[in-house]
Amino acid sequence: MIRNLQEADLPALEWGGEYRRYRRMYRDMYEQMRQGRRLMLVAELDEEIIGQAFIQYFIHRADLPADSTPGYLHAVRVKPAYRNRGIGTQMILIAEHLLAKRGMDYSVIAVEVDNHAARRLYERLGYEYFADDDGVWSYIDDEGQRRFVTSPAHLLKKQL
Numbered sequence: 001m002i003r004n005l006q007e008a009d010l011p012a013l014e015w016g017g018e019y020r021r022y023r024r025m026y027r028d029m030y031e032q033m034r035q036g037r038r039l040m041l042v043a044e045l046d047e048e049i050i051g052q053a054f055i056q057y058f059i060h061r062a063d064l065p066a067d068s069t070p071g072y073l074h075a076v077r078v079k080p081a082y083r084n085r086g087i088g089t090q091m092i093l094i095a096e097h098l099l100a101k102r103g104m105d106y107s108v109i110a111v112e113v114d115n116h117a118a119r120r121l122y123e124r125l126g127y128e129y130f131a132d133d134d135g136v137w138s139y140i141d142d143e144g145q146r147r148f149v150t151s152p153a154h155l156l157k158k159q160l
Contacts, residue, residue, distance in 0.1 A: 002094050005030065005040035012049035015079065023142040041095060043087050051078040053091040053097065059108060063131045070106035071099035092125055101110055101160040102135060109155040119154065127156035
């Protein structure tokens with residue numbers, strides 16, 4: 001089942017500690033979801049969160065048509081034991097439907113340069129490369145420390 005994230009699901013996004021460092025960021029995104037600025041989807045099987053896809057409703061990119069209204073998909077993940085079963089595909093298709101329903105005309109997704117499997121999936125779903133992103137960003141970790149990330153990515157878009 002793919003559904004909206006509920007507050008009680010937040011600890012499950014840490015995937016047994018692997019993503020604990022993002023705890024504060026997940027909480028902040030949840031608050032943004034409550035304000036209507038984003039949506040957090042989860043895939044659930046037998047009461048276990050096995051996947052996630054986050055939607056940011058408002059992004060501004062100079063390399064997209066000026067009159068476009070793009071939405072941004074990120075943190076699309078499926079636990080390794082559940083990959084290659086169509087779960088990621090279903091989350092993306094549902095996210096695209098929700099973006100279109102909200103009036104967005106493009107879906108944008110970033111894929112790490114070395115994540116070839118994810119890029120193949122996105123291209124199979126109709127996404128096309130349009131730019132590179134340096135992938136430089138920062139966040140406050142679960143211990144209150146600012147962490148800096150450099151994760152170069154390719155940006156792909158799909159007209160909805």
